[in-house]
Amino acid sequence: xxxxxxxxxxxxxxxxxxxxxxxxxxxxxxxxxxxxxxxxxxxxxxxxxxxxxxxxxxxxxxxxxxxxxxxxxxxxxxxxxxxxxxxxxxxxxxxxxxxxxxxxxxxxxxxxxxxxxxxxxxxxxxxxxxxxxxxxxxxxxxxxxxxxxxxxxxxxxxxxxxxxxxxxxxxxxxxxxxxxxxxxxxxxxxxxxxxxxxxxxxxxxxxxxxxxxxxxxxxxxxxxxxxxxxxxxxxxxxxxxxxxxxxxxxxxxxxxxxxxxxxxxxxxxxxxxxxxxxxxxxxxxxxxxxxxxxxxxxxxxxxxxxxxxxxxxxxxxxxxxxxxxxxxxxxxxxxxxxxxxxxxxxxxxxxxxxxxxxxxxxxxxxxxxxxxxxxxxxxxxxxxxxxxxxxxxxxxxxxxxxxxxxxxxxxxxxxxxxxxxxxx
Numbered sequence: 389x390x391x392x393x394x395x396x397x398x399x400x401x402x403x404x405x406x407x408x409x410x411x412x413x414x415x416x417x418x419x420x421x422x423x424x425x426x427x428x429x430x431x432x433x434x435x436x437x438x439x440x441x442x443x444x445x446x447x448x449x450x451x452x453x454x455x456x457x458x459x460x461x462x463x464x465x466x467x468x469x470x471x472x473x474x475x476x477x478x479x480x481x482x483x484x485x486x487x488x489x490x491x492x493x494x495x496x497x498x499x500x501x502x503x504x505x506x507x508x509x510x511x512x513x514x515x516x517x518x519x520x521x522x523x524x525x526x527x528x529x530x531x532x533x534x535x536x537x538x539x540x541x542x543x544x545x546x547x548x549x550x551x552x553x554x555x556x557x558x559x560x561x562x563x564x565x566x567x568x569x570x571x572x573x574x575x576x577x578x579x580x581x582x583x584x585x586x587x588x589x590x591x592x593x594x595x596x597x598x599x600x601x602x603x604x605x606x607x608x609x610x611x612x613x614x615x616x617x618x619x620x621x622x623x624x625x626x627x628x629x630x631x632x633x634x635x636x637x638x639x640x641x642x643x644x645x646x647x648x649x650x651x652x653x654x655x656x657x658x659x660x661x662x663x664x665x666x667x668x669x670x671x672x673x674x675x676x677x678x679x680x681x682x683x684x685x686x687x688x689x690x691x692x693x694x695x696x697x698x699x700x701x702x703x704x705x706x707x708x709x710x711x712x713x714x715x716x717x718x719x720x721x722x723x724x725x726x727x728x729x730x731x732x733x734x735x736x737x738x739x740x741x742x743x744x745x746x747x748x749x750x751x752x753x754x755x756x757x758x759x760x761x762x763x764x765x766x767x768x769x770x771x772x773x774x775x776x777x778x779x780x781x782x783x784x785x786x787x788x789x790x791x792x793x794x795x796x797x798x799x800x801x802x803x804x805x806x807x808x809x810x811x812x
Contacts, residue, residue, distance in 0.1 A: 402563040409559035413552025420548040424541035427476050431537055433469035434490060435530050437462040441501060442523065459501070466494060473533075480540050486533040493526040588719075591615070592726055599734040608738065609640040612708060612731050616724060622713035624649070628685070629698075629706035630658045637661055637685065640706075649709075652685050660684040663695040663707040669725065670695045671716055685709070692716050696728040700736030 441462040470491060477484035500522050595615045602608045609627040616625045626649060627640045637656040639649075662670040662683035670683055673692030686693045686709065693711040697704045708728050710720065749761035757765070773780045 401566060405559040405562050406556070409552075409555040413548070413555050416548040416551050417545070420541075420544040424537070424544060427473060427537050427541070428534070430469040430472040431530060431534050433472075434466055434494070434533070435527070437466040437469065438494060438497065438523075438526060440465075441498075463498070473537075476537065476540060480536070483533070483536045483540055486529070486536040490526070490529040490533050493522070493529040497522040497526050584719075588723070591618075592723075592730065595727060596730050599731055602734065602738070605735055605738050605742075606640065608731055608735050612727060613641045616708070616710055616727055622691075624709075624711045626709045627698075627706065628653070628661060628664070628709060630664075637664070649685075649711075656685055661695060661707050662686065663697040663709075664704050667697050667699060667704050669697070669721070671721075673716060686711075694721060694724055696724050698728055698732040698735060700732045703736075705732065705736060705739070 441459045443458075470487065473483070473487055477487045497519075500519055595611065598611050598615075599608060602611060612627055613625045617623050625641065628637055629640055630636070631638055635657060637653060637658050637660060639653055659665045660683070662679070662681050662685075666681065670679065670681075670686065671692075671694045672679060672683060672686050683695060686695055691711050691713055692715055693709060694716055695707050695709045698706040698708065708724060708731075710724050712720070749757060749764065751758045769780060
């Protein structure tokens with residue numbers, strides 16, 4: 389579920405990154421085109437302002453005041469257009485020089501126009517060659533400004549296109565980088581899970597081999613305690629079994645005599661353990677829901693605890709209790725369940741073997757040791773005597789045995805010598 393959520397989040401981020409890059413690139417291009425259009429309109433306004441003044445000068449003979457008003461308005465339009473082109477002039481030196489040329493040509497032409505307005509014979513003055521030359525120079529300067537503005541527009545468009553490409557590449561890099569990071573983390577997580585699974589399987593296989601080599605139930609209990617408590621600080625493991633009469637629940641592992649678990653087991657019956665009673669794992673703790681059946685034994689363990697039954701051939705022969713400070717996780721539940729599943733048949737088998745040996749060494753009628761038990765006891769006593777390098781019997785028994793042997797030897801010799809005396 390978490391992986392699916394991460395993949396969905398990654399796809400959403402990727403879509404947002406690519407969409408944002410495309411939108412930002414389009415915005416840059418649109419702004420660049422808008423600015424270029426406004427600049428070209430401003431350049432056209434420069435020419436229109438001067439053309440309006442030239443047209444106004446043609447009516448100088450009829451209405452001087454109207455001509456002066458039109459010329460004044462045309463000059464203001466010219467200044468506004470120049471102000472709009474100042475940012476382009478600051479941005480590009482060639483545009484700045486072209487704009488300066490336009491302003492200089494307009495200033496020379498305006499001086500000439502002022503002179504024409506004050507001349508006595510305006511009609512002849514307007515037709516002078518000098519005036520036409522100034523207008524042609526102004527048109528040439530404006531054409532040069534248009535060319536520079538067009539060049540600047542093309543350059544800005546190329547820059548905006550490059551910026552769009554860079555943004556798209558950055559978005560792709562972010563998406564690819566994010567994908568690689570998520571993939572790397574996923575691979576690392578999978579590798580960690582695989583390594584943890586390998587170590588778990590290795591330890592479980594080691595437990596299985598150790599249990600197969602166990603010679604007694606006490607050894608199995610010790611192996612279970614060491615295996616489940618290995619590498620877990622603050623964990624207590626106890627193996628619980630019913631006594632032969634099945635009226636008390638006892639522990640087969642070492643516990644603190646003054647601890648809460650020892651106190652809880654003082655008068656505990658098998659039914660007091662919920663795992664033994666129900667034949668199923670039982671967990672209690674801060675992170676667990678309150679169970680329907682409360683375990684009196686687990687309550688004495690404190691902290692978070694998990695109790696799993698030892699089931700062999702459908703019979704519950706005991707339980708394994710694991711109590712720890714940290715909350716119970718899936719690894720703990722799995723380890724306890726698998727370990728108990730492996731150990732339960734081994735315990736049942738050892739218990740069956742011990743029962744068979746007991747029955748084989750006991751007379752079924754009297755309940756006393758039989759000949760086989762006596763032979764086994766004698767073998768052990770002889771082996772012990774050899775290890776200690778001491779006689780099997782006591783010193784008195786040894787002296788009596790020696791005297792008896794001496795008398796028997798003398799009698800034998802006398803018996804052997806009797807026929808010879810008779811022949812003599």
